[in-house]
Amino acid sequence: MAIAQTILTQALADEITLVDVNADKLHGEMLDLQHVAAFLPRTKISASVNYSCSFGSDLVIVTAGARQITGESRLNLLQRNLALFSKMIPPLAADSPDTILLIVSNPVDVLTYVAWKLSGFPSNRVIGSGTNLDSSRFRFLIADHLDINAQDVQAYIVGEHGDSSVALWSSISVGGVLILSFLERQQIAYEKQTLAKIHKEVVEGAYEVIKLKGYTFLTSFDWYFSELLPTKSAIDLCIYPIEYRFCF
Ligand SMILES: NC(=O)C1=CN([C@@H]2O[C@H](COP(=O)(O)OP(=O)(O)OC[C@H]3O[C@@H](n4cnc5c(N)ncnc54)[C@H](O)[C@@H]3O)[C@@H](O)[C@H]2O)C=CC1
Numbered sequence: 001m002a003i004a005q006t007i008l009t010q011a012l013a014d015e016i017t018l019v020d021v022n023a024d025k026l027h028g029e030m031l032d033l034q035h036v037a038a039f040l041p042r043t044k045i046s047a048s049v050n051y052s053c054s055f056g057s058d059l060v061i062v063t064a065g066a067r068q069i070t071g072e073s074r075l076n077l078l079q080r081n082l083a084l085f086s087k088m089i090p091p092l093a094a095d096s097p098d099t100i101l102l103i104v105s106n107p108v109d110v111l112t113y114v115a116w117k118l119s120g121f122p123s124n125r126v127i128g129s130g131t132n133l134d135s136s137r138f139r140f141l142i143a144d145h146l147d148i149n150a151q152d153v154q155a156y157i158v159g160e161h162g163d164s165s166v167a168l169w170s171s172i173s174v175g176g177v178l179i180l181s182f183l184e185r186q187q188i189a190y191e192k193q194t195l196a197k198i199h200k201e202v203v204e205g206a207y208e209v210i211k212l213k214g215y216t217f218l219t220s221f222d223w224y225f226s227e228l229l230p231t232k233s234a235i236d237l238c239i240y241p242i243e244y245r246f247c248f
């Protein structure tokens with residue numbers, strides 16, 4: 001729902017269709033979104049339990065499925081969400097043969113591969129949210145440590161979303177300056193343990209939020225995915241095919 005809210009409030013689409021198996025929840029979510037219409041640019045919002053209502057979509061975002069309970073790993077969701085994807089992806093792909101599929105459900109990297117295979121789409125039209133949220137957590141933690149604005153920090157987490165992610169330490173730049181090589185050149189000491197602690201907090205971030213409030217919210221959709229929507233004229237997001245590459 002966080003993604004639908006962002007698309008709505010940022011006026012990124014003319015039409016949003018919600019699909020869920022839980023009819024009551026779906027109707028409630030649709031009404032909730034429709035009720036703020038007076039404050040937002042016009043967007044048509046509809047909802048249905050039938051996948052066919054997504055017919056002809058430009059972008060299909062898949063967030064359906066089981067989520068982690070406290071302490072549970074993302075990979076533990078695989079069997080449940082795999083079964084769901086087997087039922088869901090073929091009709092979604094058939095109803096919107098030219099769409100881009102954006103996968104968010106976990107384990108996201110595995111399910112992106114599954115969606116690619118099930119859809120029969122070319123790999124550049126099946127995209128996972130990957131490590132975008134991890135990179136955002138990374139940037140926040142670095143900014144917090146340095147007491148600066150996270151938007152002035154460029155830093156990337158690559159690899160698999162979550163537990164086995166990899167921090168690209170050499171990529172960290174602040175205001176365009178590569179920070180670790182700068183410190184080394186100036187012979188300014190920094191603690192390797194601090195770096196390890198930051199990455200640990202990135203990896204454990206979702207677990208902590210889930211323990212505290214039950215789920216995490218992928219709210220930063222507009223920053224990293226809005227370029228996928230046709231209402232945006234510029235494409236400046238780097239998207240890499242899922243075969244053995246990573247997403248910055
Ligand atoms: N990749 C990322 O960075 C993130 C991924 N996630 C993942 O997104 C997924 C959803 O998480 P939440 O929204 O918190 O869970 P949620 O439980 O709030 O929503 C999941 C929805 O899927 C629906 N659903 C179940 N089976 C369905 C089917 N066959 N067809 C249509 N809808 C169906 C449920 O009724 C429920 O409303 C989880 O797998 C979670 O781990 C969540 C946050 C970030």
Ligand SMILES: CC(=O)C(=O)O
Nearest residue numbers: 074106133206216217
């Ligand atoms: C749930 C999840 O994958 C995350 O918040 O990172």
